Amino acid sequence: MVGRPIVISGPSGTGKSTLLKKLFAEYPDKFGFSVSNTTRKPRPGEKDGVDYHFTTVEDFKKLIEENKFIEWAQFSGNYYGTSIKAVEDVAEVMKRTCILDIDMQGVKSVKKTNLGARFLFISPPSIEELKSRLEGRGTETPESLAKRVGAAAAEMEYAKAGGHDKVIVNDDLNKAYAELKEFIFSEPV
Numbered sequence: 001m002v003g004r005p006i007v008i009s010g011p012s013g014t015g016k017s018t019l020l021k022k023l024f025a026e027y028p029d030k031f032g033f034s035v036s037n038t039t040r041k042p043r044p045g046e047k048d049g050v051d052y053h054f055t056t057v058e059d060f061k062k063l064i065e066e067n068k069f070i071e072w073a074q075f076s077g078n079y080y081g082t083s084i085k086a087v088e089d090v091a092e093v094m095k096r097t098c099i100l101d102i103d104m105q106g107v108k109s110v111k112k113t114n115l116g117a118r119f120l121f122i123s124p125p126s127i128e129e130l131k132s133r134l135e136g137r138g139t140e141t142p143e144s145l146a147k148r149v150g151a152a153a154a155e156m157e158y159a160k161a162g163g164h165d166k167v168i169v170n171d172d173l174n175k176a177y178a179e180l181k182e183f184i185f186s187e188p189v
């Protein structure tokens with residue numbers, strides 16, 4: 001059985017990766033991530049269609065024009081993106097339920113497609129706690145921390161306005177994980 005795509009969003013540092021790691025560890029064959037497109041060159045050992053869909057700049061721009069992407073961005077001179085087809089392929093080719101970990105813009109974009117996704121928001125207990133988790137993770141400069149905390153406020157507003165099917169507050173990790181499973185398995189996946 002393959003379920004509808006599940007879109008997980010929430011501010012950076014709210015615990016999405018931590019929760020998804022637990023889910024993939026408990027259910028190694030059930031869920032999958034979509035394969036992104038990129039214009040960067042493959043690194044040794046990387047396989048086309050597995051690690052990325054390696055795409056020329058010309059083809060990537062064409063896909064943008066044709067509205068084939070849920071989200072795309074440019075980092076250090078290369079394009080990266082998640083295509084609608086890549087999400088469909090998780091169900092059709094990989095026979096798994098697709099999990100998408102994306103931001104608010106991505107959520108809005110998925111809503112415009114025919115993917116029939118379910119939307120889950122992971123909220124931090126508070127902005128203060130979010131800030132201290134990001135500091136604790138040790139991955140942020142003062143600038144990137146301020147940027148992530150600023151973006152969090154907009155994400156939380158959107159969630160409050162009812163942008164998702166379910167909101168889970170990640171206070172106690174095991175409790176949040178139990179709620180995540182309850183939501184995911186509330187229909188066949």
Ligand SMILES: Nc1ncnc2c1ncn2[C@@H]1O[C@H](COP(=O)(O)OP(=O)(O)OP(=O)(O)O)[C@@H](O)[C@H]1O
Nearest residue numbers: 011012013014015016017018133137170171172173
């Ligand atoms: N319930 C929790 N209580 C305390 N700390 C937590 C909890 N959940 C996650 N953390 C910690 O918070 C930090 C951020 O978590 P994580 O990296 O999973 O966030 P994220 O939402 O995936 O962020 P990003 O979108 O930037 O990838 C990590 O150091 C993680 O160990």
